[in-house]
Amino acid sequence: MIRKPTSRETARKPNMREAILAAAEELFATNGFNAVSVRDIAHAAGANPGSVTYHFRTKDGLLLEIYRRHCGPMNLRRSELLAAARRVRDLQDRLEAIVRAYVVPAFTSGSDLAGGGARFTRLRAVMSAEGNEVARKIIAQTFDDTSHAFIDAIHESLPHIPRTDIVWRSHFLLGALYYSLVTPERVSRLSRGEADGSDAAGAIEQLVQATVAAFQAPALDQAAPARRRPVVSSKT
Amino acid sequence: MIRKPTSRETARKPNMREAILAAAEELFATNGFNAVSVRDIAHAAGANPGSVTYHFRTKDGLLLEIYRRHCGPMNLRRSELLAAARRVRDLQDRLEAIVRAYVVPAFTSGSDLAGGGARFTRLRAVMSAEGNEVARKIIAQTFDDTSHAFIDAIHESLPHIPRTDIVWRSHFLLGALYYSLVTPERVSRLSRGEADGSDAAGAIEQLVQATVAAFQAPALDQAAPARRRPVVSSKT
DNA sequence: ATGTGATTTGTACTATCGTACAAAAGATCA
DNA sequence: TGATCTTTTGTACGATAGTACAAATCACAT
Numbered sequence: 001m002i003r004k005p006t007s008r009e010t011a012r013k014p015n016m017r018e019a020i021l022a023a024a025e026e027l028f029a030t031n032g033f034n035a036v037s038v039r040d041i042a043h044a045a046g047a048n049p050g051s052v053t054y055h056f057r058t059k060d061g062l063l064l065e066i067y068r069r070h071c072g073p074m075n076l077r078r079s080e081l082l083a084a085a086r087r088v089r090d091l092q093d094r095l096e097a098i099v100r101a102y103v104v105p106a107f108t109s110g111s112d113l114a115g116g117g118a119r120f121t122r123l124r125a126v127m128s129a130e131g132n133e134v135a136r137k138i139i140a141q142t143f144d145d146t147s148h149a150f151i152d153a154i155h156e157s158l159p160h161i162p163r164t165d166i167v168w169r170s171h172f173l174l175g176a177l178y179y180s181l182v183t184p185e186r187v188s189r190l191s192r193g194e195a196d197g198s199d200a201a202g203a204i205e206q207l208v209q210a211t212v213a214a215f216q217a218p219a220l221d222q223a224a225p226a227r228r229r230p231v232v233s234s235k236t
Numbered sequence: 237m238i239r240k241p242t243s244r245e246t247a248r249k250p251n252m253r254e255a256i257l258a259a260a261e262e263l264f265a266t267n268g269f270n271a272v273s274v275r276d277i278a279h280a281a282g283a284n285p286g287s288v289t290y291h292f293r294t295k296d297g298l299l300l301e302i303y304r305r306h307c308g309p310m311n312l313r314r315s316e317l318l319a320a321a322r323r324v325r326d327l328q329d330r331l332e333a334i335v336r337a338y339v340v341p342a343f344t345s346g347s348d349l350a351g352g353g354a355r356f357t358r359l360r361a362v363m364s365a366e367g368n369e370v371a372r373k374i375i376a377q378t379f380d381d382t383s384h385a386f387i388d389a390i391h392e393s394l395p396h397i398p399r400t401d402i403v404w405r406s407h408f409l410l411g412a413l414y415y416s417l418v419t420p421e422r423v424s425r426l427s428r429g430e431a432d433g434s435d436a437a438g439a440i441e442q443l444v445q446a447t448v449a450a451f452q453a454p455a456l457d458q459a460a461p462a463r464r465r466p467v468v469s470s471k472t
Numbered sequence: 473a474t475g476t477g478a479t480t481t482g483t484a485c486t487a488t489c490g491t492a493c494a495a496a497a498g499a500t501c502a
Numbered sequence: 503t504g505a506t507c508t509t510t511t512g513t514a515c516g517a518t519a520g521t522a523c524a525a526a527t528c529a530c531a532t
Contacts, residue, residue, distance in 0.1 A: 032366040035269035038520065047479050053521060055479090115484080129365030129418050130268040140425075147426055167427040168442040173411035179411025182365050191374075191403040206457055215447040215454030229336040232291055252509080274490060284511050289491060291509090 017055050019045040021069065029123040033063065033132055041199070063127075067135065071142045077105045078083040078146055082104055089129055095157045096212050102150050103207055106177055106199045118200060122197050125178035139190050154215060161219045173211045180207065253291050257305065260298050267361040269299065269368050294374055296370050299363075303371065306356040307378045313341045314382055318434040322389055331393045333446050335409070338386050339443055342413055343436045354436060361414035390451060396456050409447045416443065 023045035027036040038059055042049040056062040081101030088094035106121040126136035147170070155166050180187070184197030196202060247433050263272040274295055278285040292298040317337030322329035344356040363371035365375035382427070416423070420433030434437060 030367055032268055032270060034268060035366065037518075039518085049521090050482075050523085051480060057425040059520065059522090124418070126365045129362045130271065130417075131266055144426070151426065164431045165445075166426050167423060167431060169446050171416065171423050171426070171433075172408075172443065174445055175413070175415025175418075176408035177374075179364075179414060180407065182411075187403060187407050190387065190407070191400050194530095195400045195403060197407075203404075206401065207408065209401075209453050209456050210405050210408055210450040214450040215451030217445050220441055220445050222266065273488075275488085283493090286493085289493095291506075293491090295490065456529060 005031060016045070016047050016051060020052055021056060021063070025066050025123060028063065028066070031125055032126055032130055034057075034130070036147065044152070063090055063134050064138065064213065067138045067142075068122070068149050070117070071138070073147075074117055074120070078102065079149070081105065082149060082153060086156075088169055090152075091157050095154065095206060095215060098150065098153050098157065099208050099211050099215070100204075102170075102173070103177060107181075107204055121177070122181040125182050128178070142175050156181050158215060163220075165220055166215070169211075169214050169217075172214065173207075176207060176211070195218070200230055250376065252281070252283050254288060255286055255292060256298070257302060261302050261355055264299065264302070265362055268362055268366055270366070274298075297369050299368075302356070302359065303374045303378075306353070307374070310341050310356070311378065311382050312328060312355055314338065315385070317341065318385060318389060322392075327393050331390065331451060332444060334386065334389050334393065335444050335447050335451070336440075338406075338409070339413060339440055343417075343440055357413070358417040361418050364414070385455050386426055394451060397451070401456055402451070403429075405447075405450050405453075408450065409443075411443075411449070412443060 020041060024036075024041045027044060029042055032139065038052050039049050040050050041062070052059075052062060054063055056140045078101060082098065085094060085097035088097045105117055107118050118169065124139065128139070149164050151170055153165070154170065155161070155163055158166065180197070180203050184203070187195050187197030187203075260272075260277045263277055263280060274288050275285050277298070278288050288298060292301055306466060314337060316341065318334065321330060321337045322350065323335035324333045341353055341430075360371065364375070387399070387402050387406055390406065391397070391399055394402065400451050416433070416439050420439070423431050423439075425434030
């Protein structure tokens with residue numbers, strides 16, 4: 001039924017290459033790129049440091065392979081969900097469906113690779129914060145198309161909002177999404193145990209609800225900032 | 237007029253200690269903690285590596301001192317702005333004032349120290365993403381009080397929203413705030429030059445507008461998730 | 473069983489890391 | 503001016519970083 005794998009595909013230990021990738025993903029996502037050594041990764045994967053060099057040449061190469069593994073499937077899933085969302089008739093429902101199509105693959109498995117998309121999304125968040133060059137390049141050329149597609153779709157369902165505002169708000173969405181995956185325990189702590197920051201389903205619902213409302217906020221007409229409101233002194 | 241400084245206060249070069257702090261702040265905020273070496277910092281400050289050891293003992297000590305420098309003034313300013321905001325009568329206006337009291341000190345100078353609060357806020361974002369232990373400890377014991385005060389204030393102006401939802405939404409606010417400071421160029425890129433992500437005033441207005449709307453979103457009753465909407469297939 | 477190519481191991485090299493410390497230099501006051 | 507304290511410099515040490523590479527080991531076809 002299933003083709004017998006050749007020696008080219010199966011390592012001695014069952015897929016050491018995958019184990020290294022998974023370990024690196026986990027360690028990078030929780031500690032950052034520079035805080036993790038190749039030896040740390042090899043140890044976590046139960047492998048020899050030399051194996052990492054053999055499979056991925058360099059530490060950068062390892063990171064690059066992680067991105068290659070996830071970007072395709074995740075964007076594909078997002079595209080599918082976005083296409084379905086765009087077919088929703090009711091504008092309010094459509095907006096929510098679009099936001100959901102953006103958020104869900106980031107939390108749940110964007111691919112069927114072990115661990116799912118949450119880990120990879122967290123990894124992206126951390127690499128973004130560290131200003132990692134390898135990540136920056138591959139992200140800009142891989143995710144910008146997707147981001148534009150979402151921005152366009154949202155703009156269609158909110159035609160009265162300037163595109164600039166949509167860009168800002170989708171930027172906020174991504175920031176909120178990232179931060180929810182980076183420090184979920186902060187939610188648990190601040191809610192005094194009433195909420196569980198690590199609960200993906202709960203986070204998704206909260207994020208979708210809040211974001212939809214943010215997108216629907218009145219436009220910010222920067223041409224006329226005259227509408228000054230006596231809020232709080234802006235002086236020190 | 238001004239008291240003549242003694243030798244205890246003025247270094248040979250004008251405040252080398254401050255120069256090191258400023259350089260470290262900038263480098264940590266843009267590259268992360270582990271990617272920056274003590275030598276990098278010394279070089280950027282025009283100092284000798286040994287000077288860093290002399291003034292701060294360790295690299296962790298340097299980071300700790302950066303936090304000590306900013307946390308106090310920033311929280312003080314936030315408290316003042318929050319107190320003023322709570323006195324606003326109109327509930328809608330009060331909510332906006334509260335959010336503004338949270339956001340403004342993070343973008344503009346939380347203290348009168350060189351560079352202002354934006355750099356320090358970005359630093360906090362990066363340390364948070366890297367899971368830095370030194371930062372985690374000092375943040376939890378320094379900012380949680382402030383966070384609770386804001387959450388309480390927001391809850392007061394939105395009594396019909398469960399506290400859990402407020403926590404989540406303020407968490408999203410912080411994430412959006414962090415991300416805006418970490419990758420402002422992404423906003424410029426995605427808006428095709430129509431918006432400037434580095435413009436603090438613009439970012440603040442957008443963030444306040446979007447966040448107020450998010451807080452005002454209807455409550456998310458997790459007791460009854462029955463209100464299922466036919467949005468998009470959740471299957472792969 | 474044996475040869476062959478893929479993989480894993482063990483180790484070593486060089487660079488750079490954080491930090492320590494003695495000496496030099498500067499500042500201050502008697 | 504000389505004594506004393508603070509700051510800066512220069513250098514060195516041990517630890518660890520990324521990576522390379524030869525030898526050992528394994529899976530499989532013949």
